[in-house]
Structure formats: structure tokens, C-alpha cells
Amino acid sequence: MAVTLADVAARARVSAATVSRVLSGNYPVAESTRARVLRAVDELEYVVNGPASALAAATSDLVGVLVNDIADPFFGIIAGAVQAEMGATVGEPGRGAEKLAVICNTGGSPERELNYLTLLQRQRAAAVVLTGGAVEHPDHAAAVAAKASRLAASGTRVVLCGRPPIEDATTLAFDNRGGARRLTEHLLTLGHRRIGYVAGPAERTTTRHRLEGHRAALTAAGADQDAERLTVHGLYDRASGYDATLELLRRERTLTAVVAANDTIALGVCAALRDQGLRIPEDVSVAGFDDLPFSADAVPALTTMRLPLHEAGARAGRLALGREPQPPGGVAMVRAELMARASTAPPRA
Amino acid sequence: MAVTLADVAARARVSAATVSRVLSGNYPVAESTRARVLRAVDELEYVVNGPASALAAATSDLVGVLVNDIADPFFGIIAGAVQAEMGATVGEPGRGAEKLAVICNTGGSPERELNYLTLLQRQRAAAVVLTGGAVEHPDHAAAVAAKASRLAASGTRVVLCGRPPIEDATTLAFDNRGGARRLTEHLLTLGHRRIGYVAGPAERTTTRHRLEGHRAALTAAGADQDAERLTVHGLYDRASGYDATLELLRRERTLTAVVAANDTIALGVCAALRDQGLRIPEDVSVAGFDDLPFSADAVPALTTMRLPLHEAGARAGRLALGREPQPPGGVAMVRAELMARASTAPPRA
DNA sequence: CTGTTAGCGCCTTCAA
């Protein structure tokens, strides 16, 4: 069938062991033999059999990246950055083979998340990176934690990017709570008091943390009387933002600002407000979270909290490869930065 | 180290072969034995060793999906749809294990594309889906074609989604040329004659086909005198659209419309026009391509050609799994549909 | 329906 190590060995007139050594490059081999082997590899167009070497070596070069929604740039940016760190520089034998980062789309489903973890465990993945908020259902959280421990125990590095720490994993946590708080403080400082909040799905950590930060700011300013009534939950998408905004306006027509749990939702918020004949920011200010690429281009440009997604993803990738030292305590906090733009302004007098 | 098939077999008091049969479910096994085995699997928390079974069975359950830029929703949508087709229903033994779709980000680099193909070949992937336009450099095209043939020869299904057909691969081609032509015809029908075009990178098939469609419409209408001068190339991103628009205005201030090679570029075009004090569509009409989710929400809503990305990705996934019959000749054309929205209108009188 | 027997292709001591 396919060309094997033995074929290469025969052609280069050496043993299979020698070919293996040349290819993995972790063992001294005479330069002349080396050249001969490489030539044979070339002539035969030999390609290592991954499964076979993974079996023999008990390690694979797969790195799994789990995302909630690959069509959402939030995850696309992180995943792309992780993958870029793996540097696909194959084909140059002699220097340890590179890793293959595989992106797995869970669609936010707990079952699929677990399924993918099993699949990766089955593949004996070298590392797993879990990105984005976690589902907070206790059973599921326990199941994920258990899987993570088992993966870690079997030598798979587990890295969390944008979700709360768990045991046996290195984590890059996003400062959702602090960021959300500063964002709402920004609005309060501008003079807003009746602020609507469009939250994400209720059972996710990101949703809860951002909402908590928002509430904390309101409470600190003594402006939290209506907080409950002025909060609407939905999905992290544009349609939810649209619908939620209509609901908010129904509940409180005199809103002067709306904070969205993320930029995508904020887009829907803007659309709904506009359709209701309200101007941004003259009538209602709008703010988002994440600072995705399109946010700066929105009209008006969206005020939001910037999360260094690319940097975080790259760092997660390095941690997954063991190329970067663990942060103290295994946990590092990634801060969010306020990007005050045109979508927020003082309320009408 | 880890629990193996043999451990399960011992515990269930059957042979390893029986356990294997229960797990893969492709062979009759007595219900009682089956139950006993499943219980042992459970108690031992056994997880199949992927590499080992791939080696023995000479097939793996990996399916590779190559994309040019995973942070771009165009690819995110396609990749997500492919992956959804794989249905990660693991953990339910007895029904053939599901595939693991792995998304590989080439960043548009020919070398990385080839590298990933090698990596997937090394993993003995069950299938490979190549998405998005191809680089037209002859050497590279030949290299990719050769790799594809080799993959196909070794039993890996090769599916193309959004790129021109090659031998040994099933392809879902996007009707970029026809779509672009209809889009420009739409503008011509509205009365536009001085139409700028912001193209993508010169050496990509998608870029060329869309540009050709545009030119064909102009030529048919006898409006192609300035076509060359009114075309600017850039990347498929917002910044390029912005810069290209400034350049176009420098070349021809009296433009009444700008066609962008895709929606992302169109966003930049809109931003630039606005910054130049031009209104859309009163002063200048703008059109994009793809109909990404944000396009309908832009202000004004963007006229564009809709490509059924999700459907195409899903179909590519099914073809990769061999769950859908080959289209006649191995090639199917995916049509684009005109979405005439608020960003285009007749030119000023 | 179930057990036995060979490998799948590669890595890795152990010797030479």
C-alpha cells in the first residue's frame, strides 16, 4: 500500500531504526547516512504514519481547541491565534514535528463539549485548550473537571482560555467582572441612571460575571433599584440583542443607555433602537464587550471593553505546548480595556 | 498506564476481539455479553486508543477542514457547518464512532496549506475539505493537485468547497463569476456608469472570478472604458477596503458606485466614503459579496450577493463522509443570489 | 456467536 519506514530503510541501505532517528532528529546520526536517508525519503515521497508513531511513542501531535461557536469572530480570533502558535512547519525533518491544532466546535452544547474531550482523549492529544465561558450546570461542571483531570493524568496538557479556573488546568481567565464594572461606571459617570442590560444565556460563567460587574457598578452608585427589571437574557447573537431591546423598551421607554453582554448583541441593540426611531447616542447610548473588529467600524463606533483575544489565544497556545512558563498559581488574569467611542454620550438633559 | 482493551476483556471475561466488536458495533454479539462488556467499559472508564485502532484498521476518524482565515465569518460559517455534519455523538458505543472534524487555518499561505495537507496525510485522515479560493501560482496549484491525488489514492476523500475543481476531488464551486456579473448588472440597471471596484488579492481564484464577472457586465453594457483604472486590489479585509476607496476617489472623484469583492471589504468602503463626507447611497452606492450576517445590519443595509455558506458547508461535510451521492461529473455549482438592499440606489440625476 | 492468531508501522531499549 503506502510507503513505509522499511521501504525507506531498504532504499537508503540502513535499518529502520536509523531512519526513525533521522526523522525524529532526537538522536545523533552520521551526516552522510542522514543525507542518504533524507534523499530516500524524498524519492519515495514517504510520509510518516501518524497513528503508528503515536501508538509506538504513546504521544500524538494533536492539540485540541474547543470553541463554542466557530462562526463567531470572538472564537475565531482566539482559535486562529492558538493555531498560529503551533507553526505548521512540517516537512522539515530533523526538528521535532510540529503540532496539529484542531478546532472543535461545540456549539455551546455541554454534551458535545464532553464528546469532544473524549474524542481528544481517545486520540491521546498532546494538549487541549478550552475557550470561552463554561456552562454552569453542576453536573456538567463536575464532568468536565473529571475529564480534565483524567486528561492531565494521562499527560495531556489542559489550558483554559476565557473561562474560570479548574484543577489540573492552566488558566487564562478574562476579567469579565471587572471589565463590566468599569464599563457601566463609564456610563454612570456620563450621567446615565436608567440603564438597560442585555445579558447572554443565563447558565454561562461569562454571562454571570459580566452581569455581576454591571450590577456592582450600579449598586456602588446607588442606582440599582430597577436592575432586575432592566435586565433581559438572550443568546450571544444579534437577533437576541434586537429582541431584548424591544422588550427593554416595552418595560421602560425612558432608558437612556443599554449595555450589551457582547459586541454582537450590541449590534442587534443598535438595530432595534434605530428601528424604533431612537438615535445613538443622542437618545440612547449603547455599549458592548470584546471589541471585535467590526465594532470600531459600526456607525456610530461602538464603545466597548477590549479583550486582547489574539494575545490571549497565542499565550494559550504557548502554554499548551509548554513553551511558556506557568503563571503563578496556574492562573493569569487577562484584563479588559475601556474603548470609549461614539456610541456613548451623556443623556439628554 | 491507561486502561486497555485487554483490561476490559479480562474484566468482562471475554476475549479482546469481542470487546472490539461490541465497541465498533459492526458485528453481531450476544446481548448478554454485550451488556457485560459495556458495564466493564463503564466501570473501568475505558477510552479507546485512537492511534492504535487507526493503525490496525488503517483508517482514522479525522476529517481535516482547511480554511484561509478562521477569524473571518465566511470561513467560520462553512467550517462550523462541516463540523456539525460530523455529529460528535461519541460515547455511545455500538454505533460506528463519529468523525472528528479538525479545522486548519492556513492564513492564506500556500506553504501552510501544503503543510497541513501533509499533516493530514500523515494522520491518514478519512477526508479533507478545502475551502475558499485557491492561490493561482502554477507551482502551488500543481503541488496541491498532486497532494490531492495522493490523498485520494490512499483512500482519503477530498472535497473542495468554494474553489475551482481539480482532479480526484469532489467540488462544490461557488458561482463567483455569475454572481459578480449579476451584481454589477444590478448597478448598471439602476443607471450607474462610473463604478469603482475593490478587488481582493490578485493571485486568488475567487478574486479573479469575481472581477471577471464584474468586467463582463460592464463590457456587455458598453461601460468598460475605465474598468482598469477604476479597479484597485487589496486584501479581503476592512482596512484594504478603506484604503482602496480613498485611492479610487483620488483617481475618479465622480464615482457613483463602488463594488467590493466581499462584504468585509465593503464595510471599509462605507467607512471611507463616510469619512470623505459622501452619503450612501445618495452620493455613492456600495455593494458587497457573500452576505455575511453583519451585512443585513449595516447602516445602510448592504446590497450583496448571498452565498448559501452554511448549506454548502453542510453538503461538503456530507460528501466528505460519503453520505451524499457525488454530483454529476464530481462538480456542483453553488449559485449566488442578489440581495438588493439600501446601500444601492440610482445615481444622482 | 466467540476465541485465537497475526500483524498494522513505528519507536526504543539493548547490543555491537
Add this chain to the structure above:
DNA sequence: TTGAAGGCGCTAACAG
């Protein structure tokens, strides 16, 4: 510096 040999964990005939 190189070769020989055993085994990684699983699947796939082939018997029974």
C-alpha cells in the same frame, strides 16, 4: 554511530 528485536493497543481474518 548503527542494527536487531520486542512491543505499543487494536482489528481482522480464520477457526470453532
